[in-house]
Amino acid sequence: MINIGDIEKFSLVDWPNKIAAVVFMQGCPWRCPFCYNQTLQNPHIEGAATWENLIHLLEHRKGIIDAVVFSGGEPLLQDNLPQAMDVVIDMGFKVGLHTGGYRPEAFEKVLPKVAWVGFDIKAPFISERYKKATGGIADVEKVQQSLQMLIKSGVPFECRTTCDPRILNIDDIYQMADTLANLGVKEYYLQKYRPIPTDKTTQESECNKFFNDEKLLTYLRSEFAIFDARK
Numbered sequence: 732m733i734n735i736g737d738i739e740k741f742s743l744v745d746w747p748n749k750i751a752a753v754v755f756m757q758g759c760p761w762r763c764p765f766c767y768n769q770t771l772q773n774p775h776i777e778g779a780a781t782w783e784n785l786i787h788l789l790e791h792r793k794g795i796i797d798a799v800v801f802s803g804g805e806p807l808l809q810d811n812l813p814q815a816m817d818v819v820i821d822m823g824f825k826v827g828l829h830t831g832g833y834r835p836e837a838f839e840k841v842l843p844k845v846a847w848v849g850f851d852i853k854a855p856f857i858s859e860r861y862k863k864a865t866g867g868i869a870d871v872e873k874v875q876q877s878l879q880m881l882i883k884s885g886v887p888f889e890c891r892t893t894c895d896p897r898i899l900n901i902d903d904i905y906q907m908a909d910t911l912a913n914l915g916v917k918e919y920y921l922q923k924y925r926p927i928p929t930d931k932t933t934q935e936s937e938c939n940k941f942f943n944d945e946k947l948l949t950y951l952r953s954e955f956a957i958f959d960a961r962k
């Protein structure tokens with residue numbers, strides 16, 4: 732049915748206020764320099780878990796967990812995602828999605844099924860900036876199309892940005908916040924970049940600068956109904 736990299740059986744943090752299992756889908760078309768899930772990037776290898784593992788888990792978790800979050804990798808990469816969601820919904824679980832909005836035509840198919848979306852914003856909506864944040868790959872117009880579709884759908888969602896100082900600076904965050912607020916985004920989070928094992932040069936102070944800038948944080952609190960810094 733779907734290629735699953737791994738399954739988190741119980742999570743309180745992947746969908747706010749829900750007790751969820753998390754399905755890490757194998758495969759991602761992007762190569763973000765800050766990616767902590769590099770083992771999930773290759774779509775051509777079999778993941779460490781199976782569809783049968785997931786169904787077995789869910790059969791034993793009824794009444795214990797509320798929801799299943801399809802995460803990644805990039806879930807929209809896999810054509811059978813809508814069918815997989817249907818099965819999970821039929822079992823009585825709510826379905827959430829983590830995505831970068833890479834493929835709007837695939838997003839459109841699953842939007843009617845999902846009860847919540849965590850939408851990654853990688854960089855300002857400028858082609859070369861978005862490409863830099865995704866290893867030279869993302870098409871920013873498709874990301875914007877997906878985000879607009881999400882806003883229009885009425886499905887509850889959050890936007891979040893990993894603050895990698897090699898990719899983003901403080902001015903970028905102001906710019907991104909303005910863009911998102913103008914589009915109608917109500918809930919936004921900054922996530923701290925923790926240097927990946929191959930990054931030997933980025934200093935902790937550089938990672939913290941976004942979170943120590945009170946002027947920026949105050950501005951973000953004024954721009955969004957809900958804003959928080961996830962350090």
Ligand code: SF4
Nearest residue numbers: 759761762763766804
């Ligand atoms: S979109 Fe996510 S999984 Fe894909 S490369 Fe970027 S951080 Fe990694």
